[in-house]
Amino acid sequence: MSVQLDKPWQRILDEVATWARKNSPWAIHYNSGSCNGCDIEILAALTPRYDVERLGVTLHGSPRHADVLICTGPVTRQSADRLRRIYEQMPEPKFVVAVGSCALTGGVFHDGYNCLGGIEKVIPVDVFVPGCPPRPEAIIDGVVKLLQKVDPDRTPARAGSEIVSEKEDTHGSYDRNPATD
Ligand code: SF4
Secondary structure, three states, X not given: OOOOOOHHHHHHHHHHHHHHHHHOOEEEEEEOOOOOHHHHHHHHHHOOOOOHHHHOOEEOOOHHHOOEEEEEOOEEHHHHHHHHHHHHHOOOOOEEEEEOHHHHHOHXXXXXXXXXXXXXXXXXXXXXXXXXXXXXXXXXXXXXHHHHHOOOOOOHHHHOOEEOOHHHOOOOOOXXXXXXX
């Protein structure tokens, strides 16, 4: 059941929701075919050494509660539909971070018989974090860039995508720009 509020109350409610989202975005992680290297770096970013929680980011298990979908790996034929369904279950406004070269372009799996390519082949992506795997610092940089986009006047997927600086790609596997691909 949805409650209709007067405009001023609705505006205040939206501002409070945006403030809460900016200060504590809830994330869900999905591996659509990764070798797990990127997943381990995401775990490292969550541990006390790198501590992405200091930016308010917490990992949750349900897409219905998540603001941010963190994706790793290329999209395989088997996982494409699941990825799409997870994205559709998330409430608006929703944001997507693609972590790792495979999530950007398909990476080392790009010409595999079961590989469709990067995450953007299936759902819109807001922030790309290159690397194979990207370091936790690069993932945190991606999160910071995402927080800058949490703005009520911008529709994330349509407002353009961010790419974390290539200098963060210490393993040299970033070879093309998926935003213009
Ligand atoms: S980018 Fe590298 S570490 Fe990440 S899933 Fe692909 S091969 Fe594995």
